[in-house]
Amino acid sequence: MCRAVGSGTTAESASDTGDDGVKPPPFAYHAPRTEEEALATLGALGEDGKVLAGGQSLIPLLNMRLAAPPALVDLARLETLDRIAVTDTHVRVEARVTHERLRRDERVAAAVPLLRQALDWVAHPVIRNRGTSVGSIAHADPAAELPAVLALLGGWMQLRSVEGERTVEAGDYLLGPLESDTRPGELVVAATFPRPGVRTGTAFEELARRHGDYAMAGVGVRVTLDADHHVGDASAAFIGVGGTAIQVELTEVLRGQPYDALDKAEAIGLARASIDPTADIHATAGYRRHLAGVLLGRALETAVRHAAGQAPPDSGSAPEGPGPTESAAPGSAAPGSAATESAPTGHASGGYREETA
Amino acid sequence: MSTTDHAATATTSPGGTPSGTDVEVVVTVNGVPRSATVPARRLLSDFLRHDLRLTGTHVGCEHGVCGACTVLLDGAPVRSCLAFAVSIHGREITTIEGLAADDGTLHPVQQAFQDEHGLQCGYCTPGFVMSACGFLADEPAPDDQTIREGMSGNLCRCTGYAGILAAVKQAAGALRTTGADPRAKHDPAAGGQR
Numbered sequence: 001m002c003r004a005v006g007s008g009t010t011a012e013s014a015s016d017t018g019d020d021g022v023k024p025p026p027f028a029y030h031a032p033r034t035e036e037e038a039l040a041t042l043g044a045l046g047e048d049g050k051v052l053a054g055g056q057s058l059i060p061l062l063n064m065r066l067a068a069p070p071a072l073v074d075l076a077r078l079e080t081l082d083r084i085a086v087t088d089t090h091v092r093v094e095a096r097v098t099h100e101r102l103r104r105d106e107r108v109a110a111a112v113p114l115l116r117q118a119l120d121w122v123a124h125p126v127i128r129n130r131g132t133s134v135g136s137i138a139h140a141d142p143a144a145e146l147p148a149v150l151a152l153l154g155g156w157m158q159l160r161s162v163e164g165e166r167t168v169e170a171g172d173y174l175l176g177p178l179e180s181d182t183r184p185g186e187l188v189v190a191a192t193f194p195r196p197g198v199r200t201g202t203a204f205e206e207l208a209r210r211h212g213d214y215a216m217a218g219v220g221v222r223v224t225l226d227a228d229h230h231v232g233d234a235s236a237a238f239i240g241v242g243g244t245a246i247q248v249e250l251t252e253v254l255r256g257q258p259y260d261a262l263d264k265a266e267a268i269g270l271a272r273a274s275i276d277p278t279a280d281i282h283a284t285a286g287y288r289r290h291l292a293g294v295l296l297g298r299a300l301e302t303a304v305r306h307a308a309g310q311a312p313p314d315s316g317s318a319p320e321g322p323g324p325t326e327s328a329a330p331g332s333a334a335p336g337s338a339a340t341e342s343a344p345t346g347h348a349s350g351g352y353r354e355e356t357a
Numbered sequence: 358m359s360t361t362d363h364a365a366t367a368t369t370s371p372g373g374t375p376s377g378t379d380v381e382v383v384v385t386v387n388g389v390p391r392s393a394t395v396p397a398r399r400l401l402s403d404f405l406r407h408d409l410r411l412t413g414t415h416v417g418c419e420h421g422v423c424g425a426c427t428v429l430l431d432g433a434p435v436r437s438c439l440a441f442a443v444s445i446h447g448r449e450i451t452t453i454e455g456l457a458a459d460d461g462t463l464h465p466v467q468q469a470f471q472d473e474h475g476l477q478c479g480y481c482t483p484g485f486v487m488s489a490c491g492f493l494a495d496e497p498a499p500d501d502q503t504i505r506e507g508m509s510g511n512l513c514r515c516t517g518y519a520g521i522l523a524a525v526k527q528a529a530g531a532l533r534t535t536g537a538d539p540r541a542k543h544d545p546a547a548g549g550q551r
Contacts, residue, residue: 029376056439063420074441074443126424129433210509
């Protein structure tokens with residue numbers, strides 16, 4: 001059945017529309033235009049329904065036939081769920097927002113610097129142009145960056161179904177490799193990242209054989225200094241070295257240390273004892289364990305300097321250099337203004353990229 | 358030649374198309390409205406190659422790693438093997454066929470790949486060229502490291518990349534001279550013709 005017919009177009013012959021050359025397994029296709037329709041469809045499909053957003057994780061699984069959902073519910077034609085809201089307390093990202101749009105948003109980089117710090121490492125620009133941040137968290141790949149960010153900041157996911165809405169904190173949402181607490185019939189509508197408090201610095205470090213590929217190990221760090229610039233609170237979240245993002249509380253081993261003379265040995269030892277890496281073609285478990293500690297040391301140094309206001313949030317070994325324009329200095333991260341929202345312009349034509357002159 | 362009987366089956370739910378039922382997809386490709394009736398599982402890469410017969414877009418790994426299938430979607434580079442044609446209904450695609458001028462004059466990025474020996478077997482080249490066009494639209498004056506990062510999503514098994522990186526650098530300079538949008542079809546009359 002034809003779902004859409006344009007005018008003034010030339011119809012091509014429907015040659016080669018059989019199974020030849022087709023990689024993904026067959027599925028029933030749904031393209032709801034409203035959230036209500038999406039929820040009704042997902043509710044009717046139950047276990048059979050799978051949400052398709054950017055597709056940068058799901059479509060490879062389909063192409064390799066590692067997944068064969070009976071039905072896909074594509075968010076491509078929705079006209080909602082595409083907002084980024086920046087408030088005095090948090091950044092809320094809706095389901096259709098791409099990694100690249102979130103990464104480029106200066107308000108986001110100022111409010112929650114860890115988002116851009118992590119998003120710089122997410123895949124390649126070409127993948128970030130399609131992949132969604134919420135979808136990446138819902139997919140729950142153990143090597144993905146954003147689940148670690150959500151865990152480290154104490155964020156939460158919002159899920160809706162025909163039966164209502166529920167909110168799930170990061171620790172309860174991320175259950176294991178490719179397993180999140182998304183129930184049949186539910187649509188993940190948004191992820192919310194709380195703003196870090198004052199004198200809090202963050203950093204993200206990872207290593208992959210090729211920048212943009214899945215990391216052999218990676219770590220996000222959040223450090224809060226006291227008024228004398230001694231460590232008051234510290235936490236790390238590791239990726240690629242366990243079944244899901246592994247959060248390690250470092251406050252006990254770092255508290256009271258001066259930011260410019262950190263003794264990181266105990267923190268690194270604790271981290272190496274807390275993770276559970278496995279071996280694959282790219283690295284042995286032992287190498288990953290070693291690497292995680294090295295990356296933690298680097299991230300801690302960047303984060304404490306960030307907290308102390310001695311370096312802008314984007315410094316350190318950010319992989320792709322500064323963004324289109326530098327974000328605000330750390331000390332001025334809280335604008336104290338009312339919530340602002342953005343939606344992509346030119347939605348009908350999919351013009352979701354915000355130009356940065 | 359097979360399924361053309363696409364109107365035979367009713368949908369199962371609002372907005373739904375049952376498995377095995379074809380859908381009509383209308384997109385603008387290189388400025389020209391095109392349509393074809395295809396299964397919902399048709400990848401954009403196969404839609405371009407098989408249904409629209411635009412075989413300049415190449416298919417390598419088909420799971421998003423190699424970048425050979427890169428095209429521009431509303432001006433932004435994307436993997437055409439990681440999108441279903443039906444998902445991009447109504448939007449604009451630019452492929453490698455949409456870059457050279459009507460008289461055959463190469464686009465500055467294509468010309469630079471030729472000048473700097475940025476290709477050997479040429480299989481990965483359409484993807485590299487499309488990635489470069491998207492990259493240079495964002496980064497008109499990239500330094501060497503930025504070029505390396507910007508092109509890191511594409512694989513080449515022949516060149517060792519040195520020629521490719523040099524080509525992107527040359528193209529950046531040529532495009533800055535003319536001020537042309539790297540994603541637009543080349544217009545020799547606008548200046549910058551080599």
